[in-house]
Amino acid sequence: MSTMTTEPRGPARALLLNGAARRVAARLCDVLLVLVVLAGADRADSELDLVVGGLMALCLLLRRRRPGAVLAAVLALGAAQFALHGLSDTQPTTVPAPYDVAVLFAMMSVVHHSRAAWMPYAAGVTVLTASALGATGVPGTGMEPFLHSWQDLTLLWGMTIAVWLLAYSLQARRLYAESQAARARQAERERAHLVRIATAEERAEIARELHDVVAHSLAVMTLQADGAGYVLRTSPDAAAAALKVIAATGRDAIDDMHRIVRVLRHGDGDGGGPDTAPRRKAVTLGEIHTAVARARAAGLSVGLSIETGEERLTAAEQVTAFRIVQESLTNVLRHAGTGAKADVRLWEERDVLLVTVVDDGGGRLSHDGDARVARRGGNGLVGMRERAELAGGGLEAGPRLGPGWRVCARIPRRMDDDAGERNDPGGRG
Template sequence: MLRRIQALPWLHTAYDIALALLVAYITPRYVEEYDLLVGWSMALALLFRRRRPLTVMAVVSGLALVQYVLATYPDSMLATAPSAYDVALLIAMVSVVTHTRTMWHTYAAGGVVLAGVLVESGLGLPGSPGDIEVDVFTLASLGGLTTALWLTALVLRTRRLYVETLEARAAAAEREREHLVRIAAAEERAEIARELHDVVAHSLAVMILQADGAGYALKSDPDKAGTALKAIGDTGRDALEDMHRIVRVLRTGRAPVEDADNGRRRVSLDDLETVAERARTAGLKVELVVEGERGSLSTADELTVLRVVQESLTNVLRHAGPGARVEITLRFVEDAVRISVADDGAGRLAGATAERRSGGNGLVGMRERVEVSGGSFAAGPRLGAGWQVEAEIPVQEAPVRMAG
């Protein structure tokens, strides 16, 4: 209901005009010389009570003071005080309390009106009864009315500010939620891009080299060509299966159920030897060394380790080419797994390929994967010939499953 009213500013304007007309309608009942001027001036000021509440309060208070002075003029009464059109002063006070942003303004507005009540009840007017009971009654009635209106306006002010606070919090929460959704979508896109790059780049690099080798050996060594073609088929099938998994995530918006439960291949550290063997068939001299106990690596961390090794071998195939020697070291320590992939660049100096290897999405993707796992990553040319990739991923304890 409050929002509907706030959405109709013309309703506020109509309400203010109605209050001003009420004060203007009451004023002609008083026939002293300046009653019309004072009353209608108060009514006119009330039209601006929402936009300039303090200014309106000052104008109406000044007019009320002029009215009192004119009413107590020694020779003749030039205005009537108190009068019904003095309700404009109470309306101005309520406007200050409900619309001003500074709290002391609300106290000042109430104090001004109470001061006027004290003047009216304490000093009296010429010709009014001097009985103290009349003064007490005036003070009690006008003071009570002023206090009740002030407290009511304060409650309305508090409620309005509370509603505004709730609306501001709701708007901020909505903006934050949209921001988090955009961040999550960006992270998901980056993750999918990394996965696609790892699957496509590595598999295609191996398949291209195998196809080239099979073409050369097709006539001279048919057995070797058949082995290369078989490796191409195996690599293509695994890449196609990984692509199906990624596409399924894109379609459903969630990761698939545990691969072991639905018969699909689960990518893990057990595939390291397969990756190394395919690199060997592509012409690399790969040595895989695993040191220490494997420990409790999560599925995501196992995939990260595998992708770092896979992408490193892809870079060696791409930049050093067949004949390069690669040493893969996987060292499990107490609280981390350390990965080292070093190649000799097929005997070429590191400076010849350092510029080419430093760009592209491969190194960026590896670094992002490792940093998401809370680890550290470094890559660069070795002294002399070759390139080296080093990464460290913290090992997190697997959660203990409760029985039942």
């Protein structure tokens, strides 16, 4: 398992680097605009033009953070420039002046950087209205118009609209780039989340497989070894039979462990060619007879009733039923001990496969510890419940009335159009 890091990779990292380059370019652009406005103020005729133009240039330094306030300040300075030109005989300011281009720069900043949807349109209408007032003058104040023909006003409006459209297109590109960066970050988060989910599911799968192999095999081998030790001198034939069961169970457990290790090394059947890829063990309802025979050899009295056929169940349903029966018998051996009686039954009811394993607890009532296990669930119960839920069903397990324990699993059957899948030996064994 790889260690998760917070450093962005792939598209997110590329967009981040491009964003850093854009920030540097943006700062250079701000400096360039300020220099253009200051150069225009320096070329004007009056010293006050340098003051007004310099203030406009200083306002533009904040155009990215406060675009609306910058536009209002620049328009106010333009109105002051207009008023000083019309109210003074000495014409301390020049109208129009080259530094008035700051108004277009401020409007462009509002369109490009504002977050409110209405502000770009309000900025365009405000600048167009201010241009019209400049063309007609302000009656009653003595301010004379600085545009002398409608052709001049049309030219100025055309320039304003062109700048507005340019800023609007830049805003669309900026929003698109931000959305792409957000999507890339979201994709990175989703990919990491899917990896964590897949890892957790794979670990749970491996845990179930190991528990099914180790717990059942060790329980049978331990009970057989104990029995062989008791009858070694009095009944050598029975001891020899127990040792054969131990050997057979051990060989099957080793085969299962090798299969699990191969899956871990090569993946789920996709590593290497057809001769080297690990093969999954085909598990059918017939394996239940083997599990029951081993439980009987270990000292249990087991009754078995299978009222369905392998051809009616998919491979996954057969594996689920077998593992639930196997784990239930293992629990009977472990908790009830030899001499206990158990009944295993599989039947269908309304397109649902029902699996029940009921034991008498060796004639002993369930203890408090057993009740706690029923509520909390040990590893075996958790594994059985997970298998049933993965098949779309459920599992109930707990002490029954009187001595013993009862396990009941419900496994919904697939429809008949899945018949081709039933003969697929790729079930998890």
